[in-house]
Amino acid sequence: MIQVKPSLVTQANPLVQGTSTNAILAFSNELKTIAGIINLAIGEPDFNTPEHIKQAAIHDVLANDSHYGPYDGTVTLRENAARFLNKHYGTQYEASEIMATVGVTEAIYATFKALLNPGDAVLIPTPNFPQYGIGVTFNGGQVVNVDTSTTGFKLTATDLEVALQTHPQIKAVIITSPGNPTGVVYTESELQTLVAVLRAYDVYVISDEIYSELVYDNRHVSLAALLPEQTILFNGVSKTHAMTGYRIGIIAAPQVIRDQIGVVHQLIVAALPNASVAAAAEAFGAGADDAVTTGMKAEYQKRRDMLVAVLDELHLVYAQPAGAFYLWFKAPESLGDDDWQLARDLAHTQQLGLMPGSAFGDGGAGWLRISYAASTADILEAGQRLRAYFGTLK
Ligand SMILES: Cc1ncc(COP(=O)(O)O)c(C=O)c1O
Structure with missing residues (x-):
């Protein structure tokens, strides 16, 4: 491996040196190292291209x-x-x-x-x-x-x-x-x-x-x-x-x-x-366009409804999930608002990967994002893991 000339290491644009371009991808990669993880952190369709x-x-x-x-x-x-x-x-x-x-x-x-x-x-x-x-x-x-x-x-x-x-x-x-x-x-x-x-x-x-x-x-x-x-x-x-x-x-x-x-x-x-x-x-x-996108949309909607039922059952507060494939919910007050710590704990204890709300800036602290662009089997299992984690904390 090439060893860079030391004096060149800090000469780049300071913005570049101080910026992590994709915290979401980095966290998702961190989750991938956990055995048995269901990774609902990344916002990417699970379908094949038509x-x-x-x-x-x-x-x-x-x-x-x-x-x-x-x-x-x-x-x-x-x-x-x-x-x-x-x-x-x-x-x-x-x-x-x-x-x-x-x-x-x-x-x-x-x-x-x-x-x-x-x-x-x-x-x-x-x-x-x-x-x-x-x-x-x-x-x-x-x-x-x-x-x-x-x-x-x-x-x-x-x-x-x-x-x-x-x-x-x-x-x-x-x-x-x-x-x-x-x-x-x-x-x-x-x-x-x-x-x-x-x-x-x-x-x-x-x-x-x-x-x-x-x-x-x-x-x-x-x-x-x-x-x-x-x-x-x-x-x-x-x-x-x-x-x-x-x-x-x-x-x-x-x-x-x-x-x-x-x-x-x-x-x-x-x-x-x-x-x-x-x-x-x-x-x-x-x-x-119509047949293909409508089919995927119907499937996403079904998955959304499955997870919304779980959040309702757990009495968790969430934003009105009217579009995209994200569910945005608030962790119970008793857990504090360190959502990074919470997401890591959820990943390690329940093998469920969600994105910490703070990754999305002001107003995200204490919230978590679920991406429901995942198979129905994974969504069902994710529901069980949410129940196991948040159900016992109340
Ligand atoms: C709101 C929003 N805009 C843009 C993008 C980037 O999309 P693209 O894959 O076209 O670069 C994303 C991807 O997550 C997104 O959520």
Whole structure:
């Protein structure tokens, strides 16, 4: 193994040296070392990618599609994605307003790089997907967190207005619906009250709707349908089509903004993996979407209901789990609010892996996230282990 020249060890960007990029993945890897663990810490579909989507990738490879493709995705992918969004959520996108990225992960980073100037701030309702805050600080911005733990884990119009008034340097507001880690979903009227405030300010609205197809009790409403002129919409195939490893996300935005983000995107990746683009085009393709995603959604809903019954039985407090595949519940007061310690104890005594709420920022202390993207057998067993742990503590 190469021994680095010692003087080079600490010369890198201090942000890089002080940042752990993925606490969730690190904790999940820690859990994997525990024998017999049921790991419900990671947010990743357990389904295989649907057959017709895999065939599209195979066909692309066999057709020798081995040259650099368009930086923003093929016209077919962008047309299909636009049609999918317009049909499902009532948006009015054209293919020229869509850009494919290497997952929404890249979309987040490229967007902040493109839009932020030094001193700009981004409002992030917390608890939240951790990559947002890192993306902001790495690109010279400041994070303004609004803790939503006392407002049902949703940003309210009042809190939004106060934050925008108090921090005039806010340039973008992030809304994630359905939410990670909470699984909560904003209703149309809740979004309308936010839109009424947002319209009055010169701010971008970054709407991460990667879980849009996984809304159970209601219908998904897209901010991009309500406030298209300010919205940068993120969507993708990772979660709703069980394609995390294909690494394709989608940005939809007014073309001038899409193109500005596209400059950064080209600098980072130049072009996208062709086979993944072909597979994503199929996933978003006309007629291909409904049966596949509806089947997975029905299965997730069944698993959610099984676990909700267990939480009810244990009288545990939880956020309204209306979407995505997460259940977000509060540990009993008697256990304190050191959720990292609690999650480790649960993992070692019951072999049940859940994600500590603090990994998702302010408002997460004392909470735990269950990902129910796991087999029914694992969900049933997880229920038993929750009963064994929390049932005896009361
Ligand atoms: C809210 C949210 N946004 C974005 C991502 C990243 O998705 P992708 O696989 O497209 O990079 C995730 C993944 O967990 C997520 O939960």
